[in-house]
Amino acid sequence: MSGAGDQQERLNADWIVGFADGEGCFHVAINRCQKMRVGYQVLPEFRIVQQERNELVLAKIREFFGFGKVAVNRRDHHGVRKEFRVRGVENLRKLVEFFERHPLQTPTKKQNFELFKEVLNLMEQKEHLTSHGFERVRKLALAMNRRRRLRWGV
C-alpha cells in the first residue's frame, strides 16, 4: 500500500475531536453492587454511538487510539447501533490526555469532560471506595448529564 493511501485512510486528531464534540459521550454509570463497601460500583465510560453503516469510522477511531472497543450499542426497530467505547481507568487516562492535548470546542462537551476528569482523578486515588469520596463521585455524575436519570433513581 502506498503511504498516500494510508494517510487518506487514517483519521486525523482534529477530526476526531470535532466528531467527539458532536457525537461523543462521557458517562459515569453508578450501579448497585453489594460487594463494594459503599454499596455501589462506579463505571466511567466514553462512547461514540453510530448507525451500523458508520461502523468503519468507529473501527478507524479504535485504530487511531490503539485502545477501546467497537461493540453493539443497541438493536431495535431502527436497526443496529454500534459504539466505540473506552472503559477502565488506565485507558480512560490516555483518552483524557488526548483531549488535553486536543481540546474539545463546545462548552457543553468541555464541561462534561472536566467533570469526567474529576471522577477519574478520584478513582485513581481510590477515593470512590470511601463514603465521602463516593458522595463526590455521585454528585459529579449527576452534574454531568442533568437530563439523564441514574439507574438507581436519584
Add this chain to the structure above:
Amino acid sequence: MSGAGDQQERLNADWIVGFADGEGCFHVAINRCQKMRVGYQVLPEFRIVQQERNELVLAKIREFFGFGKVAVNRRDHHGVRKEFRVRGVENLRKLVEFFERHPLQTPTKKQNFELFKEVLNLMEQKEHLTSHGFERVRKLALAMNRRRRLRWGV
C-alpha cells in the same frame, strides 16, 4: 493578542469536518410556490444545530467560512436552539468545495453530501425550473433523508 492566542481561538478545518460528520445536516426543502413554473420552490440548505450554550462555536464556524448565518433554529420547552446555516447557491458551492478539499468520513453524511451536490449542480444549470429537472431534484431530496417527511407529503 498573541498569535498563539489567535490560533487557539480559530477553528481548524479538520475539526469542522468532524463536527459536521456528527452534527451537520444537508437538507433540501421543497415548498409549494405558485409563482414557479413547476409549482414548487427548491431550497437547499446546510445547517448545524446546537443548544444555545454552544452558540460561540457556531459563530466561530461562521467566521471560519466567511459566509452563512447564525440564527435561532427553534424555541421550545427544552430552551433555545441555534443554527449555523448556509443558503443560496453561490455560498453552498463554496461549502461544497470545502468538503471536496476536506472529505467527510462517515458513509451516512458522505452520501447525503453527494446527493446534495447533485441538487446543487441541477440548480446551477437551472434545471430545477423545468418539469424534468424538478422531478430529478425531488427524487434526490427524497433519497437524502428517508426518515424525514417532505412538507408536501410525498
